[in-house]
Amino acid sequence: MKNFKSIFLGLFVITFSLFFVLIINTNAFSVDTCVDCHKDKKFRVQDKKVFDYFNKWKGSVHDIAGVTCVDCHGGDPSKAKKEQAHPKNLSPADASSMVYYKNIPETCGKCHEAVYVNFVKSDHYKVLKETGRGPVCTTCHGSLVTNVYYTSIVLSTCISCHNQQNQNHPEVINTAEQILHRLNVSQGYMKWTSIHYKKKSGELIKLNSLYQKIANSWHQFNFATTEKDSNKLLSEVKALFHEAYKGKKK
Template sequence: MNFRKTVLLIFSMLLFAIFIIPEALAQNSCLDCHEKLTVFNESERQFNEIRIKHLARDVSCSVDCHASILDKIAISNYEQWTKSKHALFGVTCEKCHGGDAGSDEKETAHTGVYRSSDTRSRIYYRNVPETCGECHTDELEHFKNSVHFQNLQALKNAPTCDTCHVSHEFEILAVEEFHALCSNCHNPDMRIAPADAPEKAIIALGNAEILKSEIRTARDAIKQAKEEGRDVTAAQVELDKAITIHDNLPIIWHDFNLALFEGVITDGLNAARKSQEEAGLQPVETLPSTPGFGIILSLLGFGMIYVSIIYYRRK
């Protein structure tokens, strides 16, 4: 009898485990979310797997070795956003990701929000320009003129907005950062023309800095002319042209047409220097160099060496 009771008890427990517990768990909303959470994000998990392999081979290693990388990865998207200009101007998550920020219900709040790898997502890399363009209309208009955008439309791999402006940070690259970034594609090995685009980009951005300097010089010249009681109307008109051109350079840059960009800068430089001239600033005179003078000196040097060799041989 005891044996039969034991069998019945075990059988009842099995039925409970098979049918009752899963049903209860399925109704647990906490598990719906937390079963998807892990201690590590994807990149951290990869580092941890590498660490385990190192330990298996008796290679001394710890997470401390990769601390700087892990620290960077561990920064949440929210923390990155709080330091961005988007946060400063109140551009919140739903503006890019979609969803209903006014809802406290998870499902409603995430309506229309998809993973970035989903073609329906507003932040899918081919959709990013249109998403950003909802606010940055001028930049989008110029970007649509670029080969980069044409390649995106042709379903090819190409840079998009967050290639340069990292997601959630949205910082503008420093001039010295462009070469490394552009060289990822524009290099002899990849054979993506033009291969010298990174070098030309640095030169173009350097010329933009020269334009800024010329504008400052024109401002100072106009200020000096005003103090001397001279008419600066014409000078101010040219200065305003130069300033407008300079202020529009970031937008024109999104054409990714360096010849066009350089041409616009040249127009700005001409206007700034014309302003300086109208304000009475005398151009800095440079001493003319003698064409070929360096070559002549080199030939004379070689001649003297040759004569010296002949002299010592005869001696």
């Protein structure tokens, strides 16, 4: 009986201390004065822009992944006062700001390294650094990344700089459309196969990483290579799909 009591007491102490550790930790991580202040509904009337940006971020892939204002803007998210929280170079018009147009690839690239190392090899990046006018990550993805990369958005973005009028490689539109189409179709096949053909999960993992590699290397905007890679992916994915489909009919 005594034994039972001490086990019970021991368990109680352990549970209680775990509970405390948990509380302290969640508190330490949940201090984000940027979000706490910016979410205030009063900005809807007082400062519409501030409210709109918060609203776009809320529920975005980044919000869900725990990426917040400070990750793209800098500043100190432990300070409650605006003046202390905001970095000196907050405005996107300030050439040293993290979101100054020319600095955007570096800001996003901190986390999206695999994309970044490809992007810096592109003509787009070269033009950006030379003239300040090449497209950056946010030109195609949006700054708060609510509209990720649906084919239609991307194509309408490309057309504003690549068209018959300005003769700046208008042929890339067609090629881009085909590449993105292949990637989309491949993804559809892969989804079906992963549900119906568990046996081949090893092959699927390989195809998934090929897909990932193409999504990253696409950012070099060197389409000769990307065309070849996307064709290879689609034909391999199709072959596996047909095998799976036959297997299912049996």
